[in-house]
Amino acid sequence: MPELIFPGPEGRLEGRYHPQPGKPDAPIAIVLHPHPQYGGTMNNRVVYNLHYAFHRMGFTVMRFNFRGVGRSQGEFDQGIGELSDAASALDYLQAMNPNSKHCWVAGFSFGAWIGMQLLMRRPEITGFITVAPPANMYDFSFLAPCPSSGLIVNGTADRVAPPKDTHTLVAKLREQKGITVTHEEIEGADHFFRDDETHMKPMIDLVQGYVRKRLTETSR
Numbered sequence: 001m002p003e004l005i006f007p008g009p010e011g012r013l014e015g016r017y018h019p020q021p022g023k024p025d026a027p028i029a030i031v032l033h034p035h036p037q038y039g040g041t042m043n044n045r046v047v048y049n050l051h052y053a054f055h056r057m058g059f060t061v062m063r064f065n066f067r068g069v070g071r072s073q074g075e076f077d078q079g080i081g082e083l084s085d086a087a088s089a090l091d092y093l094q095a096m097n098p099n100s101k102h103c104w105v106a107g108f109s110f111g112a113w114i115g116m117q118l119l120m121r122r123p124e125i126t127g128f129i130t131v132a133p134p135a136n137m138y139d140f141s142f143l144a145p146c147p148s149s150g151l152i153v154n155g156t157a158d159r160v161a162p163p164k165d166t167h168t169l170v171a172k173l174r175e176q177k178g179i180t181v182t183h184e185e186i187e188g189a190d191h192f193f194r195d196d197e198t199h200m201k202p203m204i205d206l207v208q209g210y211v212r213k214r215l216t217e218t219s220r
Contacts, residue, residue, distance in 0.1 A: 004062070006092045009084040011073030015064030016042060017096075018055045027102035027215070028093050029054040031063040032086055032111030032118075036076050041069050045200065046108040046131055046193060053204050054106070057211055062093045079114060079138075086118045094124075102126045102215070106207075109161065109191065113138045119148060127151075127214050129207055132158055132191050135165040146173050149180045151210045153203055155189025182210060 004015040020026035031054070033047045034040030042048075042063040054061045066082045067074030074081065086105075094103070103122075106129035107115030113134060119125050120142055128150030133140065152173075154166045163185065173181040184206050189199035 004064070005071070006064075006089070008067065008072065008074070008088045010067050010077075010081060012071070013064050013067070013073070013085060013089065014042075014071040015062055015089065016051070017060075017062050017093075018051065019060045019096075020055075020058060023058070023060075024097070025099040025101060026058055026060045026097070027104065028097050028100045029059045029061045029104040029106060030086070030090055030093055031061065032105070032107035032115045033063065033066065033069075034109035034111055036066050036069045036082075036110075040110060041065055044108065046203075047111070049200060049204050050106050050108065050129065050131070050207065053208050054104070054211070057208060057215070059104070060093075060097055060100070062089060064089050079110075079117075082110075082114050083117050083121075086114050087121065090118065090122065104128065104211070106131070108132060109134055110138075113140070116140060116143060116146075119143075119146070119150075123147060127211070129153070129211070131203070131207075132161050133166060133169060134161040135169040136162055140169050143173060145176045146179055146181065149182075149214070151182045151184065151207065153184045153186065153206060155186045155191065155193060155199065155203075157188050158191045160191035184210075 065072040112130040193199040
């Protein structure tokens with residue numbers, strides 16, 4: 001998979017780009033990683049697995065390191081700069097794929113919070129995948145209204161982002177008209193879906209099932 005260096009707001013950003021050869025109109029997806037100050041990088045297991053899941057479904061996919069992570073320049077900016085990084089990455093992905101009809105954003109943990117903010121600013125995003133959103137740590141009230149339908153997945157044994165806070169977020173989003181927020185839980189999974197067979201694989205299978213279903217529909 002080609003390594004990528006592209007211009008971000010605070011200097012170069014490092015990414016991985018996985019196109020669909022011979023399909024210039026393939027849907028595109030961007031995958032956002034967890035908290036930079038707690039070891040989050042684009043090679044996190046959840047991010048890596050989401051990336052490949054989207055590619056298997058026919059997407060041209062990109063993931064990248066937020067500022068100050070790996071070879072990306074700059075330093076951590078409390079989410080403000082990271083949102084700008086995500087917008088730059090999406091700009092770059094769209095510029096390379098001008099014929100793409102569908103655009104998805106996926107994020108894990110801190111990346112889920114950034115992804116949902118990106119969703120609010122970019123009306124062309126047609127769907128979202130939010131894995132283990134830290135609704136206990138970050139304010140998601142900016143999702144008023146949430147502009148697209150999407151999937152929220154969490155583990156029932158998540159002690160970093162407790163399920164009750166995710167339930168509250170989902171209930172709030174489900175009050176909105178015109179979109180459908182699907183919520184799934186993986187029994188016994190912690191924040192990181194550590195067990196490949198019983199936690200990670202079922203989560204990725206859920207994501208693939210959801211995205212494939214949405215791609216056959218035409219609605220937001």
